[in-house]
Amino acid sequence: MIQEKQKRQRGIVLTSVGLERLLTKIRETEILQNNGVRYTLEDLSDRIGLDPKTISKVLKGNIGLDKRTLQRCFRTFGLQLTLSDYTKYLVRVNQGEIQNPQSTIYNQIDWGEVIDVSFFQGRSEELAKLQYWTLQDRCRLLTILGMGGIGKTSLAVKLVNLVQDHFEYVIWQSLRNNPPVKELLANLLQFFSQGQAISLPERVSDSISQLMTYLRKHRCLLLLDNAESIFISGERTGHYQEDYQAYGQLLKQVGETVHQSTLVLTSREKPQEIAFLETSSLYVQSLHLKGLNISDALEIFRTQNCFRGSEADWQTLIQRYDGNPLALKMIATTIQDLFNCDIAEFLAQDTKVFGDIRNLLEQQFKRLSALERDLMYWLAINREPVSIADLQLDLVLSLSTAKLLEALESLVRRCLIETSSGETPTRFTLQPVVMEYVIYCLIEQICAEIVREMGTKPYIDYFLSPEEAPPSPAQTSKYLFNTHALIKADAKDYVRTAQAQLILQPIINELLRTLGTQKAIKDCLRRMLSTLQVQAPNQPGYIGGNILNLLICLQTDLTGYNLSNLTIRQAYLQDTPLQQVNFAGADLKNSVFANIFAPTMSVVFSPNGKLLASGHSNYEIYLWNANTGQQLLTCQGQMRFLWSLAFNPGGDILASSGEDQIILLWSVATGECIKTLSGHMGGVHAVCFVNSDLLISGNADHTIRLWDLNTDKCCRIFQGHNDAIWAIALSPNSRIFASGGDDFTVKLWDITTGHCIATLLGHTDCIRSVAFSPDGARLASCGLDKTVRLWDVNSGECIGILTGHTNAVFSVVFVGEGNMLASSSLDRTIRLWDLSLRQCVRTLFGHKNSVYTIAINPLGNILASGSDDQTLKLWDVTSGSCIRTFKGRLNWFSSITFSPDGQMLATGSEDRMVRLWDLHQGKCQTFRGHTDLVTSVAFSPNGRILASSSADKTIRLWDVSHGYCFQVLWGHAATVSKTSFSPDGYTLISGSHDGTIRFWNITTGQILKTLSEHVVQSIALSQDGKKLAVGSFHKTVKLWDTTIGQYCQTLQGHSGWAWCVDFSPDGQTIATGSVDGTVRLWNTTTGKCLHILQEHQNWILAITFSPDGKTLATTCTDCTVKLWNVTTGTRLLTLQGHKKWVMAIAFSPDGQTLASAGAADETIKLWNLEKKEYLKTLKADQLYEGMNIQGVKGLTEAQKVTLISLGAVEEPHLHRS
Structure with missing residues (x-):
């Protein structure tokens, strides 16, 4: 084959922005000067004075042209050619084959929950009009309007199928579950970013601006379905619900701003912005969808091929139902079942004209059996397709599968429910218009039942329809409040949120209209x-849980409530304080409580995917049912920080490792520790089973060990790393394994010989995770350099670098068959990568702090993640939705400080609260405002201002005297770990996990200066304010000269993270505490290490000098506080009393009192140092303080233990009214 010589094309072509500007102006001219008739190339040639072929080249952008040609085109239509309108054209092409860079669009498509339109009938005229508006007129905003069931969604899907190849990005989003506009915009921005690092703005207006940038830069097609969900019902059309007005701002921007994209909206109501815009803009159009014409409507009946009727009968029937496809489908089953397919007989019997689909639905409901109605309610409550097994679990009374299937088949024949296509098992759901009607009936009936309890007769008049309308079938059922759950506490997170918003809140709104006040509702x-407890104790059903969920929605203070001997099903109680609540004898099946766990360091699925294990920094391991989220077991044994978990191939043994230098093996069946493996000389950071007999472990002592589980002995030591090892992964064939660590290398090892096969170089910082692809051909690694690297296992070459995370990457796993990869980071996100494209295709947001660990289930469809925010989340990999969130509570005090006068003590804690304790009166004042863990508190030198920092990325300044926040400092992009005031009190210095140190003017809130660092964990300012010490996730401490903002010295010596730092009062000495278990004292001037304090047994968490500088106090995960002589480096005193970690310490200004804050025991202890004795304990109430769970049913033993840890008690004779 003869190769033709390549030519080089030069010149300029229009950019997408320039082309859009020119086409927009041409279209406006056509409408204003040519009666809307499109110009031909010849017409344009006459106007511009250029050859038609040249004009064609301008519009197609397939050949580079000179600048004067483009300027002439623009000037003709009153435009000026700017730099953003054109770009250089330089494309190699084969002779005779011209390639247009804009003609081939590689589109990214996200179909979301789009419906199947394989059976689509008619609508040719409507489709042609929509296509013309989309492709020819390039409309920015299209609205498809029509009544429920008319086919808006089907038409929109068909349109997208026809035009999608003309767009770079296509995304479908349903508004059926009322997503807040901020959530919608976040989804859109994540999709359009395609893996590029983006920062989601706090303000909606900024998010809209960011979206508009994408719509201008790219040709995008967005479809928002069921927009009527965000409008107020019963009000003027097109008006938004409270907190949803920003949708109008979005539509206005899309309709008014110049861009090259199209937003298609389907709705039963026209938004007021569109009503305004379409009168003044050529690029905003609405299509009012009417019923099918007779020939198209007939196709609905021809699928059965049994109906009989004359042409006049058909015409009458179709006109009677206005050609509404859903109405015709439903009425077809009635004609078939009751009138033997005879249309004339049906028309003779049924003379009522139905002008609204709701009237038809009411008629259909009248004919349903009680079981069919119950199932319709459950399908509406569940909101997503559910299986027969799911429905059986929902029903209060057990029902045979045969009867349930019979009722479902009947509903399918009536066209009231839909089945999922191609899914096993078959799942059932409702069309949006049907779901909305059923929810309306549910709300109406529930309100009637509650009001009836008040004994108010007028409720019948209030809830019944007018006399001329048929009675609502909802009123024929008397006990929906007991037979159906208003929300399902164990549902997917987004489903439960929608249930609360669309069922619970509307019920409260209706009750307020009837009963007048919240107090009246609560009393009722x-x-x-009380009536239930007397007349029907422990009666099966949902009424107890429904009442409790309504009370919580009303923000009721439940302290002291008596809920004993009740069935409390599906109550969502994770975030609800339940102090002194009496649940004695209650059945709590399917109710969800808070868990007690610290930050999650490791998660792993069992080999069969049915179990999920999570390991936490407070040494505890939890075993969960991966499907239901129920806690099954708690394992406690690791005495220090827990790092890693692994299931054996059989799934019956779980291995754990931590800082205590040992490996524990646990029975999955009982939760008992069955073996202990010891021999490492440092923390064991990673464990991995080779098979049932062999285990690999990686260690801080730079070695990897292979363990024989039959003898419990180490049978081989692998040496080669020069620093701590953090990651181990076994290849699928079990012959080699990979390791990675703090020496920046990844190594491949032969298990049999013990030889290092290869050393993979490329990372520029510590490595935290490695993973093999399912075929074993590739290896992924990640670390503190913010990258994920892909390696060819055979050649050892790096075959790809994935960038996008904005902070250290801590965990990586292959997904499914290995064509996707998931990674998690300290930037609080999880990213899903398409490895064929080397691009991030989805970013999962939801965690509020660093995501340390992720795991994929064996099917590859569910991802588990664990975070420093004390949550464990399960994600649907396909949709990116968060399925379930396990919230941990461990209300430890993270920071503590005395006021300058010593009269008060300020604390920050995990429960987001800042507390101010009056040490003389014993009173505690609580400051609320932070939305995540409070990491530090600091008084200004005059004691009038208290600064608090948080994992919510903010710093708050509080007026101590009046107890209010007068300034919120925004600017950090990650957890703000520490703050310190300057000596004059006018400047605040903050360190963050985003790698920056910022100096703030506390009066204006402005950032004065920013220093770049590593991930900052702690800072300390010298008393003269001239030097700043910084501790980070590195082993060094850096000193900065604050007067010039320059780094001036590095203190090296620790073998682990430098976790905490402090200056002596005279500024001559610096103390540093590390993960390596040591405290070091340094000379500030020379940088020389003066003393190494080594008596602590584990991670140093806090250090502080006494006011006179002679004593140093230190705390550790070994539960002790130690006092040291600074001059000699000898230990003076050890204070014991805390049950677990001591997180923070502070000296009083006079140096006579020391305060220490514990983690697991959630206490602050005050110590008299002169007398060397304990003074008293300060304690805040726990979430479930005094909650009685004596004799409760429906909870596992592990769940009961957790509740007791959160303050619950078991008191046999406790009764509260």
Whole structure:
């Protein structure tokens, strides 16, 4: 084959922005000067004075042209050619084959929950009009309007199928579950970013601006379905619900701003912005969708091929239902079942004209059996397709599968429910219009039942329809409040949120209209509880849980409530304080409580995917049912920081490792520790089973060990790393394994020979995770350099670098068959990567702090993640939705400080609260405002201002006298770990996990200066304010000269993270505490290490000098506080009393009192140092303080233990009214 010589094309072509500007102006001219008739190339040639072929080249952008040609085109239509309108054209092409860079669009498509339109009938005229508006007129905003069931969604899907090849990005989003506009915008921005690092703005207006940038830069097609969900019902059309007005701002921007994309909206109501815009803009159009014409409507009946009727009968029937496809489908089953397919007979019997789909639905409901109605309610409550097994679990009374299937088949024949196509098992759901009607009936009936309890007769008049309308079938059922759950506490997170918003809140709104006040509603609900306890204790059903969920939605203070001997199903109680609540004898099946766990360091699925194990920094391991989220077991044994978990191939043994230098093996069946492996000389950071007999472990002592589980002995030591090892992964064939660590290398090892096969170089910082692809051909690694690297296992070459994370990457796993990869980071995100494209295709947001660990289930469809925010989340890999969140509570005090006068003590804690304790009166004042863990507190030198920093990325300044926040400092992009005031009190210095140190003017809130660092964990300012010490996730401490903002010295010596730092009062000495278990004292001037304090047994968490500088106090995960002589480096005193970690310490200004804050025991202890004795304990109430769970049912033993750890008690004779 003869190769033709390549030519080089030069010149300039229009950019997408320039082309859009020119086409927009041409279209406007066509409408204003040519009666809307499109110009031909010849017409344009006459106007511009250029050859038609040249104009064609301008519009197609397939050949480079000179600048004067483009300027002439623009000037003709009153435009000026700017730099953003054109770009250089330089493309190699084969002779005779011209390639247009804009003609081939590689589109990214996210179909979301789009429906199947394989059976689509008619609508040719409507489709042609929509296509013309989309492709020819390049409309920015299209709205498809029509009544429920008319086919808006099907038409929109068909349109997208026809035009999608003309767009770079296509995304479908349903508004059925009322997503807040901020959530919608986040989804859109994540999709359009395609893996590029983006920062989601706090303000909606900024998010809209960011979206508009994408719509201008790219040709995008967005479809928002079921927009009527965000409008107020019963009000003027097109008006938004409260907190949803920003949707109008979005539509206005899309309709008014110049861009090259199209947003298609389907709705039963026209938004007011569109009503305004379409009168003044050529690029905003609405299509009012009417019923099918007779020929198209007939196709609905021809699928059965049994209906009989004359042409006049058909015409009458179709006109009677206005050609509404859903109405015709439903009425077809009635004609078939009751009138033997005879249309004339049906028309003779049924003379009522149905002008609204709701009237038809009411008629259909009248004919349903009680079981069919119950199932319709459950399908509406569940909101997503559910299986027969799911429905059986929902029903209060057990029902055979045969009867349930019979009822479902009947509903399918009536066209009231839909089945999922191609899914096993078959799942059932409702069309949006049907779901909305059923929810309306549910709300109406529930309100009627509650009001009836008040004994108010007028409720019948209030809830019944007008006399001329048929009675609502909802009113024929008397006990929906007990037979159906209003929300399902164990549902997917986004489903439960929608249930609360669309069922619970509307019920409260209706009750407020009837009963007048929240107090009246609460009194009514409380009386119902009392009646239940007397007349029907432990009655099966949902009424107890429904009442409790309503009370919580009303923000009721539940302290002291008596809920004993009740069935409390599906109550969502994770975030609800339940102090002194009496649950004695209650059945709590399917109710969800908070868990007690610290930051999650490791998660792993069992080999069969049914179990999930999570390991936490407070040494505890939890075993969960991966499907239901129920806690099954708690394992406690690791005495120091827990790092790693691994299931054996059989799934019956779980291995754990931590800082205590040992490996523990646990029975999955009992939760008992069955073996202990010891021999490492440092923390064991990673464990991995080779098979049932062999285990590999990686260690801080730079070695990897292979363990024989039959003898419990180490049978081989692998040496080669020069620093701590953090990651181990076994290849699928079990012959080699990979390791990575703090020496920046990845190594491949032969298990049999013990030889290092290869050393993979490329990372520029510590490595935290490695993973093999399912075929074993590739290896992924990640670390503190913010990258994920892909390696060819055979050649050892790096075959790809994935960038996008904005902070250290801590965990990586292959997904499914290995064509996707997931990674998690300290930037609080999880990224899903398409490895064929080397691009991030989805970013999962939801964690509020660093995501340390991720795991994929064996099917590859569910991802588990664990975070420093004390949550464990399960994600749907396909949709990116968070399925379930396990919230941990461990209300430890993270920071503590005395006021300058010593009269008060300020604390920050995990529960997001800042507390101010009056040490003389014993009173505690609580400051609320932070939305995540409070990491530090600091008084200004005059004691009038308290600064608090948080994992929510903010710093708050509080007026101590009046107890209010007067300034919020925004600017950090990650957890703000520490703050310190300057000596004059006018400047605040903050360190963050985003790798920066910022100097703030506390009066204006402005950032004065920013220093770049590593991940900052702690800072300390010298008393003269001239030097700043910084501790980070490195082993060094850096000193900065604050007067010039320059780094001036590095203190080296620790073998682990330098976790905490402090200056002596005279500024001559610096103390540093490390993960390596040592405290070091340094000379500030020379940088020389003066003393190494080594008596602590583990991670140093806090250090502080006494006011006179002679004593140093230190705390550790070994539960002790130690006092040291600074001059000699000898230990003076050890204070014991805390049950677990001591997180923070502080000296009083006079140096006579020391305060220490514990983690697991959630206490602050005050110590008299002169007398060397304990003074007293300060303690805040726990979430479930005094909650009685004596004799409860529906909870596992592990769950009960957790509740007791959160303050619950088991008191046999406790009764509260």
